[in-house]
Amino acid sequence: MRDVTLSAxxxxxADAAVNEDTFQMDEDAFRLFYERTARPVWAYLSRxxxxxxxxxxxxxxxxxxxxxxxxxxxSDAHRRNYLFRIAANLVKxxxxxxxxxxxxxxxxxxxxxxxxxxxxxxxNGAVRRLDLARSMARxxxxxxxxxxxxxxxxxxxxxxxxxxxxxxxxxxxLLFRARRRLAGLLRGGGR
Amino acid sequence: MNEQRLGARAFQASVECPRESDVLxxxxxxxxxxxxxxxxxxxxxxxxCADLVExxxxxxxxxxxxxxxxxxxxGIVWWRATIRARADAARTATQPIxxxxxxxxxxxxxxxxxxxxxxxxxxxxxxxxxxxxxTLASRRADLEAASTLATMHGLPILLALAAGxxxxxxxxxxxxxxx
Numbered sequence: 289m290r291d292v293t294l295s296a297x298x299x300x301x302a303d304a305a306v307n308e309d310t311f312q313m314d315e316d317a318f319r320l321f322y323e324r325t326a327r328p329v330w331a332y333l334s335r336x337x338x339x340x341x342x343x344x345x346x347x348x349x350x351x352x353x354x355x356x357x358x359x360x361x362x363s364d365a366h367r368r369n370y371l372f373r374i375a376a377n378l379v380k381x382x383x384x385x386x387x388x389x390x391x392x393x394x395x396x397x398x399x400x401x402x403x404x405x406x407x408x409x410x411x412n413g414a415v416r417r418l419d420l421a422r423s424m425a426r427x428x429x430x431x432x433x434x435x436x437x438x439x440x441x442x443x444x445x446x447x448x449x450x451x452x453x454x455x456x457x458x459x460x461x462l463l464f465r466a467r468r469r470l471a472g473l474l475r476g477g478g479r
Numbered sequence: 480m481n482e483q484r485l486g487a488r489a490f491q492a493s494v495e496c497p498r499e500s501d502v503l504x505x506x507x508x509x510x511x512x513x514x515x516x517x518x519x520x521x522x523x524x525x526x527x528c529a530d531l532v533e534x535x536x537x538x539x540x541x542x543x544x545x546x547x548x549x550x551x552x553x554g555i556v557w558w559r560a561t562i563r564a565r566a567d568a569a570r571t572a573t574q575p576i577x578x579x580x581x582x583x584x585x586x587x588x589x590x591x592x593x594x595x596x597x598x599x600x601x602x603x604x605x606x607x608x609x610x611x612x613x614t615l616a617s618r619r620a621d622l623e624a625a626s627t628l629a630t631m632h633g634l635p636i637l638l639a640l641a642a643g644x645x646x647x648x649x650x651x652x653x654x655x656x657x658x
Contacts, residue, residue, distance in 0.1 A: 310564050315557055322553040331545035344551055352560045356567075417544060420537045439535040440542035442507060464494045464527075471530035474537055 312358040322351065325368055329375050332436055335424065336379045346382070350375045365447075372441070373451045376433060383429055423473035431466035438463055496527040506535040583648035590644055 313321070329350060334343035353374045361367040424432050433452055437443040443451065445459040454462070498521055505511040505518055511532065512519050522528045 310568070311560070318557055319553040322556060326550040326553070326556075327546040328542070330548070330550040331542050334545055334548075335541065340548070347550060348556055348559055351556050352563055355560050356564065413540065413544065416537060417541050420541050423537075435534060435538060436542075439503070440538040461494060467530050467534050470537075471533040474533050 311355040312360070313355060318351075318355070321364075321367065324364075325371055328441060329371060332372070332441065333375055333379065335421075335436060335440075336429075336432060337382060338421070338425070342382075346375070346378050350378055353378075369443075369447050369450055372437070372443075372447075373453075376451050379433070380429070419474060423470055426473055427466065427470060430462070431469065434459070434463050434466050435470055439467075494527070496525050496531075498525070498528060499531055502528050502531050503535055506532065506539055511536065579651060580648070583651055587644060587648060 311318075326347065330343055330347050333346045333350070334340050337343055337346060350371060354371050357370075357374075359370065361370060424435075427435070430452065434448060437448045437451060438445075445463075446456050448454070448459050448463075449456040498518070501515075502511075502518055502522060505515045522532055
């Protein structure tokens with residue numbers, strides 16, 4: 289490991305302070321925005337990538353791109369949609385990359401200690417989530433995005449269209465087809 | 480025309496239900512199925528809403544479960560972003576230096592190629608030395624003056640040229656690459 293001198297640390301701190309000016313958003317504003325958006329964005333990235341650790345990396349990348357973009361947003365909702373658009377593009381890029389190993393269907397990064405075997409509710413919940421993960425894995429990537437944004441994230445058709453780069457008018461039908469397909473898979477236990 | 484309209488309406492009815500938003504709201508706010516008996520009755524007879532409940536509940540619960548996990552701390556994400564911005568800025572700044580280095584390298588190679596060409600031509604010039612000797616003999620007075628000048632200043636000029644070719648790219652590198 290490389291030794292870091294005190295002067296190097298000072299320099300690093302100074303550089304970091306200088307770079308705060310490179311982002312339009314200051315640290316306090318970023319923290320507020322992050323607290324409001326990180327969990328849903330992480331949940332989306334985790335479900336779409338099927339890997340909790342990868343979701344951490346993608347989350348970092350999404351916020352970095354968001355900060356670097358230095359785009360002025362007219363509202364908080366607009367800002368959040370923009371972040372989701374970045375996240376959706378990251379997931380799209382991820383799918384284009386050759387996979388070294390297939391993403392496990394149920395790898396949502398849920399720590400094992402969350403599942404209390406004593407509780408039937410928790411066990412049932414875990415089974416349902418596994419069914420969902422399997423079923424989602426059988427959908428087309430765009431269907432997964434559509435369904436998550438509509439029913440987990442609660443986005444409007446217009447917001448979904450902006451995030452995924454689709455026409456607003458086509459969302460209703462696409463969503464209907466994806467929903468029917470997922471419902472069928474869920475009723476079959478994800479098989 | 481009427482058949483087309485009727486077909487479109489039938490398709491619309493099979494794709495959407497006016498109660499979708501009510502069902503979605505009940506699921507999202509945790510009222511489903513205990514606090515909305517009337518909606519439950521409707522869903523039992525509506526295929527569109529039945530699919531919607533199935534999917535929306537699963538995704539809503541999944542999101543709630545995933546959102547229980549703490550994402551990386553805001554401070555860490557911010558700090559990493561600033562460090563990376565600095566690295567990216569440094570990379571962007573060094574790009575012109577690389578371009579200048581490439582130009583300097585190409586200039587050196589060009590000058591070298593020029594020198595080789597001159598040397599090659601001078602060898603042909605040696606073959607025609609007899610002709611040159613006759614010419615030179617006829618212009619002896621001019622040559623004496625020129626050779627005196629070459630003896631006095633030729634070597635320093637050559638040395639200066641060689642030093643310039645070697646030192647110019649180095650000076651450029653050390654001036655610009657102060658990081």
